[in-house]
Amino acid sequence: MRFPYSEIPVDRYCTGRPTEVAYRPVLNVILKYKNKTRTTPALVDSGADKCIFPTPVGELIGLDVHSVEPEYSGGIDAIKVPVYCHDITIVIRNNPINVRCGFIDKLPIGLLGQEGFFDQYKITFFYKEKYFDITPNRKA
Amino acid sequence: MKAKKVPDLSEYKDQWVALSENGKKVIASHKNIKKALAEAQKVGVENPIMVNASAFSGSYIL
Numbered sequence: 168m169r170f171p172y173s174e175i176p177v178d179r180y181c182t183g184r185p186t187e188v189a190y191r192p193v194l195n196v197i198l199k200y201k202n203k204t205r206t207t208p209a210l211v212d213s214g215a216d217k218c219i220f221p222t223p224v225g226e227l228i229g230l231d232v233h234s235v236e237p238e239y240s241g242g243i244d245a246i247k248v249p250v251y252c253h254d255i256t257i258v259i260r261n262n263p264i265n266v267r268c269g270f271i272d273k274l275p276i277g278l279l280g281q282e283g284f285f286d287q288y289k290i291t292f293f294y295k296e297k298y299f300d301i302t303p304n305r306k307a
Numbered sequence: 308m309k310a311k312k313v314p315d316l317s318e319y320k321d322q323w324v325a326l327s328e329n330g331k332k333v334i335a336s337h338k339n340i341k342k343a344l345a346e347a348q349k350v351g352v353e354n355p356i357m358v359n360a361s362a363f364s365g366s367y368i369l
Contacts, residue, residue: 169308171308171309171310171311172310172311173310173311173312173313174310174311174312174313175313175363176313176315176317176363178317183317184317185315185317190310193313195330195356204354205344205354205357206328206354206355206356206357207356207357207358208356208358208362221359223323223340223341224340224357226340226341227340227341227344227357275359275361275362276358276359276362276363296308297308297309297310298308
């Protein structure tokens with residue numbers, strides 16, 4: 168599956184208006200839980216241990232996100248935040264994958280990380296050509 | 308391949324935005340994601356792409 172990079176206007180200097188663009192490997196995915204689905208963007212992020220999405224998106228598909236004991240995870244600023252994990256389905260261009268997915272309250276965008284995504288797909292980035300390829304791993 | 312342009316969402320700071328199914332147009336926005344979705348569905352967009360505007364405005368190191 169081939170996806171274009173997203174060209175995103177960014178306000179790098181907090182001026183209130185975008186001053187330049189950033190190119191990021193973002194794709195729209197469908198999150199599914201029981202019979203509820205919602206579409207949201209997700210960043211392909213090799214630095215994320217697992218797939219993580221914003222809590223409000225999890226609530227849209229009917230999850231009681233905070234009903235489980237949280238794990239704790241940190242980002243670049245080393246502050247640990249609670250992560251609530253649930254089993255859901257992520258659909259990428261009609262290809263469903265069952266994933267133990269984390270939800271974080273203040274996360275702005277979904278992350279497709281190592282566990283649940285990179286362990287199921289081979290991902291190749293072509294930044295110069297502004298696309299990336301996602302190929303399912305062959306089953307052993 | 309051409310990169311896919313994302314609309315400028317800087318005016319929707321701290322809000323959830325419902326984008327059209329092709330991701331090019333803002334249909335509705337609200338601080339509450341459920342209200343943003345309901346507003347989009349009210350105007351006939353059943354399955355908008357739900358985006359937090361702050362995801363697409365600043366720089367990130369993730």
